[in-house]
Amino acid sequence: MLKEPIKAGKIDPGTRVKNFDEVILGYTEKDALKEADRCLGCKTSPCSSGCPVGIDIRKFIQEIKQKKYEDAYRTITEKNNFPAICGRVCPAEYQCRKACVLSKKGVPFASREAINIHLLERFSGDYGGNNHLGIIRADNTNISNCKVAVIGAGPSGLCVAGELARNGIDAHIYESLHKPGGVLVYGIPAFRLPMLIVEKEIENLKKLGVKITLNFLAGKTKTLDELFNEGYNAVFLGVGAGVPAFLDIKGEELSNIYSANEFLTRVNLMMSRDFPEYHTPINIGKKIVVIGGGNTAIDSARSALRLQKISGINPSVTILYRRTLLELPARRPEIEHAEEEGIKFKFLVQPVSFDGNSDGFVKGIRLLKCELGEPDSSGRRKPIPIKDSEFTEECDIAIIAVGVNPNQLFIKSTNGINQDKWGNVIIDNETMMTSLKNVYAGGDIVGGEGTVIEAMGMAKKAVRGIIKAMYEKC
Template sequence: MSGRTKATKLSREERVSNFDEIQKTFTPIQATIEASRCLMCEDPPCNKGCPAGIDIRSFVRKIRFNNLWGGVRVLREANAFSGACARVCPTDALCEELCRSTVLTEPINIGALQRFLTDFDRDQGGRARSQVPACDRKVAVVGGGPAGLAAAKELATSGYSATVFEALPQLGGAMTSAIPSFKLPQDVVETEIDLIRETGVQFKLDSPLSDGRTLDDLFDQGYEAVFVAVGLQRPFCLGLEGEDLEGVYSAVDLLAQVNGLQPSKEVKVGRNVVVIGGGSVAMTVACSALRVGSERTTVVCLEAPDEMPAFAEDVELAWEEGVEFLTRARPLRFLNDGKSNVAGVEGVRIKWKEPGKFVPENALNVEGSGFTLPCDTVIVAIGQGPDDNAIKQFEGLETNVRGYLLVDEQTLMTSRPGVFAGGDILHNPISRTVVQAVAYGKQAARSIHEYLNQTDE
């Protein structure tokens, strides 16, 4: 069996001076060769690894037999963001992980084949999709990220009049505001949003659900059901001494700025950057810092390399680009330069009290292992939580103590009948990824359809 075909990547030197996409799309020959490796399993395991329910065997087969439009149709019907997912899905933990369990030595490069088809569609200008005439039953979607947009598309193609209320002036959620273009170019997201627009979905931008527009208002305006998909907008802080110094920023602000959006605080990246965190966001931030002028970027995180929560591919990219790592370490305070600017990170190495439990509460400082890392910029990338304002807006909906929404796992209905929720804002999502958000959007649309039909009876 021949080996896996890999997409060409830009070299380190080509990458770190700009935000150009790192991976190139397959050529038609590469795509055909890779599709021809597929064993066309009777009960394809890869399909079970795709949260969005893409029939992978079917689109790979269509590439093999040069039915590219047929393949595009399979993808677009199952996943409104199949071009974005082709680039950002942690495939080695999803579809390709299950493909690995077959007799193939290496799994089929599903992400790259999916990208080949969606790029083909985009480059051909997309084909007009059939529109379903909207009925007069109105459904509101709050939040225009992948969960909200995927739900709106499903609802519109099932004949509902779906309106998305988005707080910001642009759609796309974290795909637009946080994932930089070296991973996900904006035109890919824009093309997919345009396809959703073609289905008849209405968009209301700069329209937050807020004190001025409540869930009650939406029902009063004739919306019969609401899907809440507001994501996580509040960056977590460490709560350490010196965190308010000049030069200490949140990941969200740096990423908004590199994506051309307005950060809450203007970020000035210096030459010597420390990134705190071991997740994929921290890796993305570290690679972004290199692209905006940092000469040395060091990731400081609690976990050892094989314990980090980041997707393996993101760690590899950061490593390849020259990011340095100080692992099993935690910051204790940020030092100043005698004025109000950050000048260093003081920290300590850690070990785990209980093996295999990689959470801050389980970390034990190792005596005598203190260190000081001089730096001029610190970026805190330790995750996000629900926006305090959002919690007030959803007054009446049941949340956990930290403000994440609680839903029925089967229906995604919240504690209020007719109000559904999905995506990152859930208390216990299966995972916080774009493809999982799409899956929640599809699940919510199905439940809303059933709910509205039940309420008719």
């Protein structure tokens, strides 16, 4: 067995920062076979316990070893309809790879020795897509006279619709945007997740019979009562958490301060990176700061740097984070890629206020230096500002990536859906049903961690709850 993991090919940093092409090239067949051969084939399969949707990881890797690539694809898609997507964006180092027996313990993420499960999943997903394998419908027609409305075409909504369709239930997705995919198309840049990959895997759902209506603002175009009156037996809410959180500090209203949501939506979904070919513009400056430490912050920083390079500006992008590199919650490969591309990091700093010029545009951000104290409710050491340590970081663009809040439009238009103090929909943890009968919810709207695979895990639980109820009702 090879001790060293097989690395996937990637585009040289000097080349990739000039465009939004995918950075990671993925495994060749030779690479996949070598990496699969590193797997010990543990009988207990601890890696599967780290997967939110319970993929039989041991089995699909063994099938790759035996060159049974279609079988490997089928094994994955028994649990996950989106292997090519998840193989690219899943935080594997915090989940399945972290649980791998080859991973060294003592750090909050997988060590490099762990099997590159995500890359093997991507290999299988791409194999399935390139060979038009599609998703197999389950042998279940007992409840085929039922139909379910799914609000939102993000990861949880897509997963729910796909699982329902596999089980013979008519699923109809209603999406407010002009493209399905949710955060997959507006929040994740093409250099991490090409839109063609998303389109291919959504097309597989359509072949199962999933219907998708776009430009439909649930709660306004139609209410919950109107959907039930049209004959839907259940409704699933996958409306996400697209309302950005802000810092609530002085100067936050200045021009050229973006929320990461707006910035990434303009760049990705609205294609401002190709302005004026596309009609949505975006301002880009000479000195850019990004506040935050999650995947959204890294994506914003790497996108901003590319826009600078494309515009002929000498790149200068700095990520500001209250803790240290160890606590940074973003994916480790993305941090590495950001550093390779020239993104700078300033750790242990906390924003105090923004400074503006006489025209109302941001010109700097005031920061306090921090030190780490005792762990807080997140389990990470709490950043404590150091007295009299304030300094100013010059910037002419600031991007705030400190989290999101639940979308409220549909919830507020519907009486009887209970929420917690943060605005998250309260659900039954076993069935994912809300306080309204036959109304279910999952993903970010119920306070998820914001990962694609976790939203899918919730969605699959909701489908089990819906199917159980459908047997009793339909």
